[in-house]
Each structure stands twice: as C-alpha cells, then as structure tokens.
Amino acid sequence: MTKDDEKQAKKSIINPIDSDKIADHPHLLPYAHTVGGAVIKPEDTGKLKGRALSAMNQQTDMQLSQIYEQMQLLAAQAQKIQARKIISDYIYQTELRFEPLINHVYHLYRKADQKLMLSLIDKEAWGKSKKDLQFLASVKLLADHTWDIIEQSPDFNFDS
Secondary structure (H helix, E strand, O other): OOHHHHHHHHHHOOOOOOHHHOOOOHHHOOOOOOOOOOOOOOOOHHHHHHHHHHHHHHHHHHHHHHHHHHHHHHHHHHHHHHHHHHHHHHHHOOEOOOOOOOOOEEEEEEEOOOOEEEEOOOHHHOHHHHHHEEEEEEEEEOOOOOEEEEEEOOOOOOOO
16 A cells, blocks of 8 residues: 555545544543543532521531620629529628538527527527518528528528
C-alpha cells in the first residue's frame, strides 16, 4: 500500500458519531463519560449552606437552652442560700437559752413583747400556754451553722 492509498483510506473512514457529541477532553466533563464512570453530581451550594445553617442554629439553640437551665439552677441555689442567711440572721438575734445541735429541728416564735424566741417545743405541743407566742418557722441547724427553713408560717415573711 502506498502513501496515497493510506491517505485515501483515512479519508474514507466516516465517524458515525455526530462531531458535536464528541469531547476532545472527556476528563473535563461534568458527568461520567463512560458506562463504568463514577456518578458526578454538581452540588447545590445554596442547599448545602441552608442545611449547615439549620444544623448550626439547632445546635447553638440547644446549647444556649442548656446554659439557660444551668443559670436557672444556679439562681435557685443562690436564692436558697440567701434565704438561709436571712433566717440565720433572725435566729442569731434571738435569746438562746440552750446550745442548738446540728441536724436538729427547732421552732422560732415571736413573743408578745416582739422578741424572738427559739424553742425545742413544736407549735402543736404548747397547749394552752401558747396564747402569747406567734409561730414563725420550724428550722434545722445545718453543719455550716446556717439554718434551713422546714416549715414557715404563711403570715410571716423573713425578707421584710
């Protein structure tokens, strides 16, 4: 075969695929160019950002909620300590005729002369002699020498 015959043979080969559907660089296509090729999907960046933003909002809202619950717990604990401090101030202003023991319950009364009195006797145990005593609270001495309110008279507020 001569060179002219080879040129003639190359020219006579007609590609059955439309030239508009042939890629010069198939590796740059945004999709798989062979049957066994990996599926390539273009990502919707707006959808990705939306999902990420939604997840971020959910996580931060959950964490803020947990911190808020912790703050409420700390505030409640602070209020309990403040109440113990106030009742302790009241009790240490009383005339104590005995030494109170830790983890024992005592009862705070206001006498007719407006003085405070700490007693071992419960409000139900006084009988007829209770007429000039106003029950304020039943209290318990804690290890740190503050007093915890066990029962409080609805007619009396220690904050005032």
